[in-house]
Amino acid sequence: MIAEKMDAAAVEAAELFKALSNPGRLRILCALVPGEQTVGALEEQLGASQSYVSGQLLRLRSEGLVICERDGRSMRYRLADPRVRPMLERAYEVFCPL
């Protein structure tokens, strides 16, 4: 049956949507769309605490949505899941009209 495929896809999609369902995480991911960002840079852009940003990044990392790489004493984060960018682009069109 096709229902199982649809169900599996729905579970996967729902997981991604859950990752996007928090304004802080959403803004972090959006900030990564143009390219890599340092944790400190993300703190500034969000106006959020170090612990908050780092915590959300940890979660996003554990879900495979971002990956990081050390650069001196900083960590550079970037998007890692190819499904994120298309969804964010559409969200941008829908929620941030010209």
Place this chain on the structure above:
Amino acid sequence: MIAEKMDAAAVEAAELFKALSNPGRLRILCALVPGEQTVGALEEQLGASQSYVSGQLLRLRSEGLVICERDGRSMRYRLADPRVRPMLERAYEVFCPL
């Protein structure tokens, strides 16, 4: 500052994503993309209980994502928020490739 607009948009978008972050709700909304559906029809398509489907519909209604109309003893539900369809279409492209 533009940060406030971005923040407001992020909050709105995150709310929609939260509605989509449950496989059951997601499948209900997907089932409504082609057109109106009865509660019973949704129960069949999802293979879920009456109480479950009706409960999720109640929530989606309270968020303004769907609206319903009585038709005899049935209720016909349909999508009500113009932002839902574009997001689901993109999700379909991303998660249900040809």
Place this chain on the structure above:
DNA sequence: CCAAAACATTTCAATATTGGAATATAAATA
């Protein structure tokens, strides 16, 4: 090696979500 900078991690209380079970309501039919 030591201190500071930049992140990571743990902990926790408050709050929210989940889905099942039971019960209630509205409309049609006999």
Place this chain on the structure above:
DNA sequence: TATTTATATTCCAATATTGAAATGTTTTGG
């Protein structure tokens, strides 16, 4: 009108999420 059908609503215990606070870790500069 009594019953059945279709849907709505309430209730609840288990689980998950949230964001702040405190503390731990890693790397570099002196």
